[in-house]
Amino acid sequence: MNGFQDAFISYGRADSKAFALKLYQHLRDYGLKVWFDFENIPLGVDFQHQHLPTSFQNEFIRESLRQPPATSLNVFISYSRVDSDFVHKLNEALQMQGKTTWFDQESIPADADFQQEIYQGIEASDNFLVVLSPRSINSPYCADEVEYAASLNKRIVTVLHQAVNPADLHPELAKIQWIDFSQNEIDFATNFSQLVRTLDTDREHVSSHTKWSQRALEWQEKGNSQDLLLRGSEFAVAQNWLQTALEQNKQPAPTALQQTFIQESKQAKPVMIKPSNCGIETAPFSRSCQGIKIRLAEWRSVLMGKLLPPPVTIKPLNCGNQTALCWQPWLGIGIR
Template sequence: MSDVFISYSRRDKEFAIVLQDALKAQNRKTWVDWKDIPLTADWWAEIQAGIEATNTFVFVITPDSVVSKVCSQEIDHAVKNNKRLLPIVRREGFDMEQVNPALSKHNWLFFRQQDDFDTVFPQLIQAIDTNLEYVKAHTRLLVRALEWENKGRNDSFLLRGTDLAAAEQWLGAAQEPPPTEQQKNYISKSREAEDANQRLVKAGQQARQMVRIGAGVLGVTLVLAAIVGVWAGETFKKTSHFITADSWNELCRSGSLQEKAKAAAVMFACEKAVALEPDNGNFRDSRGIARARTGNSKGAIEDFQVFIAQTKNQKSKSRRQGWVKALLAGKNPFTPQEIKYLLNGVAE
């Protein structure tokens, strides 16, 4: 990301270089396009990314820049993404009706030849540094929101934890430039995902705790019904794609250590966890237990073998090897004693 994006006409390249050098001397990172090439898709995508990832968009106003098609497109993209605009006048003699309306809404700084550069430049720095932390957060959240959209709204690009809390605080104290719709939607979807994830984690932990303290069959059944019920119907359809693989695994593990009927009830969670992270040995291990307890010995063996190949814990490896041996012999390795051992939370 950059502090300043400089938009200018090629005829004013010499001034743009002077301006960039002055900004660099003040430790401000700049983004300037020096390429004198025709407009292409790749080139324009690079320009767009540069604008999206900058804190301040500086436009050098001259008779040439106000009629430049490329300069106009750059301004439009900056406006679209609610970038802070700082217009500076280098050369006069332009028609005001040709000036982009977005520039007219802002105060102009004058860097004409008759103006003292050293006197005006501090004013530019002051404008760039105004509400700087807010503006930096604006840029950061815009870049992340656009990345999320460009990645097909993949859940792994959503905000979590303290990042989400900070974004919500930023949104609640909105200043200038205002948040974009992309940013608002990104933060909203992140909150939906976080809440859905926390509900599932809490439900899984509650189920595990009830089993560990020896709750009756009725109590366990009610807890499991609540877990599954939370995700039934439209609520499940709308929010299940937000839930993390760890949370799906938590539910899978909890249910798989109960009686066979409950293991079958949470198999969907096991499949979700593995689908999200197919090479995760711990998730394969949880699904393996559920598979074994529901009669899928072949699938269970495959899962346990993945865990065995990955784990560095010799005790855990030996235990799984014993399970595989029992399953190959047509026996059930998950005796009441084995289940009790696993429920007691013995470190594996």
């Protein structure tokens, strides 16, 4: 097969050959490039094995499937199922622009908790896109999604699919100027360009907003665990983001939870672990500070699954009368 084809015709040989051939000719009349076995497979070729994937393609697909899911997305799409045709077109156009989207018909596994998946999708998305139509603005499900996005201070973007009464809009949507897609076929490209420009505005700030929101939510859900606070360079980056956002009045604004999380991180201390409680093997340890030996097998669970180098002896940096504190950047943990 040379180059790309517009269509591939699959059919059952027993009873569909005549119809498939007629369809093939009809599509060719419209100037489409169509792959049809009688046209594209030379005589004497085993067509059953003609287009099997190569070993390299198989390996590429396997490795792609092993990749973890994206921690953040560009756009969450909130809409009414009545408007599915338009939303499918919009979603495909966004993906063609390289945008990662959360679209319920593609993003929710069959056996998943539907509501939980939606909330997680909103949390992970930089932008919350609402498709406005008479059905969507009166949908309790869409209203719930809007309220949750607003509670996270997500950037909300609205596109008008069908004319609506502004008085019926959710208060969070009423204050936002929509992008008018109601003349779908005529102005779609122009309005879509405006949408992409809106989504691309201040991308670094919006992306960081999502990142620190996710970290703060996890911290809150785990009972404000000290282990989940920010430390080191990560804290410095978050603190700088927060300070810049507040000073420059950036939108979306940081949430109260994000501010509390970053402020609490400022007071965070390195995690301190006592050898007597943690199954470590120490070398003769006295006031002369001979060191601490850490065995990988005994620390695997303590370090939350992080793999360590082979057993090493770490020399304490500060040796007082009874306490030694050692800190290794690669270990990321203090040992007392």
